[in-house]
Amino acid sequence: MNEVAQSPRGAVEQAVVLVVDDEPDLLELVGLTLSRMSLKTRTASDLQSARRLLKAERFDLCLTDMRLPDGDGLDLVAWIQENRADLPVAVITAHGNVESAVRALKLGAFDFVSKPLDLGVLRKLVGSAIRLRTAPDEKTADFAPRLLGSSAAMEQLREMIVRVARSQAPVHICGESGTGKELAARMIHGSGARREGPFVAVNCGAIPTELMESELFGHKRGSFTGAVADKKGLVQSAEGGTLFLDEVADLPLHMQVKLLRLVQEKTVRPIGEPREESVDVRILSATHKDLADLVAQGLFREDLFYRINVIELRVPALRERSADIPEIAEAILTRLARRLNATAPKLSAETVQTLQAYRYPGNVRELENVLERALTLSTTDSITPEHIRLRTGAPPAAVEPAAVSGAPAAEGYPALGTQLESLERDAIIKALERTRYNKTAAAKLLGMSFRALRYRIKKLGIE
Ligand SMILES: Nc1ncnc2c1ncn2[C@@H]1O[C@H](COP(=O)(O)OP(=O)(O)OP(=O)(O)O)[C@@H](O)[C@H]1O
Ligand SMILES: [Mg+2]
Known part of the structure; x- marks a missing residue:
């Protein structure tokens, strides 16, 4: 495997990693691993010399231990955010110390790896970080799905997405039904280091409870009646990419425990397999439910909530950004018309007003439905208010x-x-x-x- 980044000219430019740790054995082990990946290593044994090197030289990744003779690795994470914001920094945490891993991620660390070092996990982490420097954001933006809208709220959300895309931290996306949570997740995947890897969306509410474990983690042949062959889980199929746990609030409690291990240790154990396997996936999750409230009710594990919610993105309801409606409506009409091989009809000014005055309990998805119906009702090249059927006071017709x-x-x-x-x-x-x-x-x-x-x-x- 060649992890060396190619520069645009095609020449190979050797990436340099700064490793900060006061244990000579660990420095040697990491140095050896990195040199096998054709990476150059510089080392520092305390915070002071780390900062000195960071000021003087160019690095592509910083890997720091938590406990250092003259302070805390978290301080270095914070210092890098302020002084070298472009540099991905990952922390090495003591085994089982999730607390500090989460704190590091919240402070802006790109990822963490726990001790004793699993070299496979370390190599994957370093690989992702090195790919980041060759990630020109604009290049794929054309192909990636986009959240439209020029309201301040949307601008802010897109900015956040670009920012969190650079990290490997779990992100939880909340927002009402139909607001664009999945689209946001796809954008995070599409603008980060994993965009060449798979994006696997799992609807936790749609998989029957009894199949959940086998679907997510896979099983060995013969591990239960009906397991006629080995089966790979959805988690493993996201290897090198992103696992999007949609409707995560619907995850049954017994699965929440298993997921915890995945988030925390980056390992899974297929049913019937005696050993755990290490996996390299980034976890994004979403729900329209109030997860904190479910935690309070004892329906969602607090420890899992804490770990998947390291970064929270809130997608605002459409009615909170009605200024976006004309732009989104036009894009939807263009898309629908293209599907019918027709030109998109125009929205009259009055129609736009009607559309903007409505509250959209179903958000953008509802707007899509309203426009799809309007398109079939309209026989001319423009859409007028009479083509717009909105759910108002009266109960909506349950069926088409x-x-x-x-x-x-x-x-x-x-x-x-x-x-x-x-x-x-x-x-x-x-x-x-x-x-x-x-x-x-x-x-x-x-x-x-x-x-x-x-x-x-x-x-x-x-x-
Ligand atoms: N800002 C936006 N610009 C353009 N299209 C959007 C935007 N937000 C949502 N959409 C479209 O609206 C539809 C619903 O979006 P999406 O599936 O991402 O919502 P969701 O929040 O995951 O919904 P649910 O809670 O029902 O799962 C999709 O077709 C998506 O492409
Ligand atoms: Mg969704």
Whole structure:
């Protein structure tokens, strides 16, 4: 494996790592490991000499121990944030000392590795850090999904995203349903050192509890009835990339314990496998629920909350940034029209006003739905207020007429079968969209077999 970064000219430029530790044995071990990665190492045995070197020379990564003769590694993390903000710094923590790892990450450390050093973990950490310096932010920005909107709140959010993308710290994204949490997660992945790696989104609420462990961590053949072959977990399939735990609040308590080990030790143990494996994934999570409140109710483990929530991003509700509505609406219309091979209709000034006055409980996703409907209602090249159907005071119609089937129910009330079908349809479409129409992946998300999914797609007339 060649971890040496290529400079734009194609010439190989040797990266330099500053290792700060007062144990000669550890310095030697790290130095040896790094030299096998064709990296150059400089060492310092206390804070004072570290700062002196940092002022005098150029480095690509700083790796520091926590307890040093003249102070705390955290002080160095803070000093680097102030004086050499571009330099990724990672800390070496005592085994099990999550407290200080979390503090370091909050202070701006890029990542941590715990003692005794697992050289595999160390190599991966260093590899990610070195890739960061060759990450020209703009280059991939065109292809990456983007959160649109020019409101101050959105500008701020995008800035935060760029900032946290440089770190490996767990980020928790909160915000109402449909605000763009998943999009934010994809942006973090797409503008960080792991963007060449996979982005694996797991909907924790969609996987049946009894399958959860095997889906996430995998299993060995024969470890339980039905385990006919070895199976790789979703966590391992995110190796080198990002694991996005969506609806993390829905994670059952027994899984929360296992996840803790992943976040803390960067290891997983597939079912039936006696040994733990080390994995290199960055963990992002999201929920529209109030996680702190669930912790207070005893429904979410406090220790896990503390660890996945090292950095919190809040995606504001659409009604808090109605100035963004025209821009987002236009982008949505352009996208929808392109799908129909048509030109996007214009929004009349009055329509924009109508759209901006509404409160959008379903946020951007609801705006998408409103516009999709308006597009089908409009027969001209412009959309006027009468094409806009918003959910107002009256209870919203539970089902689309197209989904109606089966026996007629009491007037004004959809039959139960119809309601279930509509729920099922929504869940399937959502899973398909999320997996970019990969049915195997969608079936996995929904916790059903590929065949069962194919059957339902046919039955519900999706596609
Ligand atoms: N700022 C934005 N600009 C453009 N499109 C957006 C923006 N925010 C959200 N969207 C779009 O709105 C839809 C919903 O976004 P997303 O799935 O990221 O929301 P979410 O917060 O994860 O929702 P949920 O809580 O329902 O899972 C997506 O189609 C997304 O592309
Ligand atoms: Mg989502």
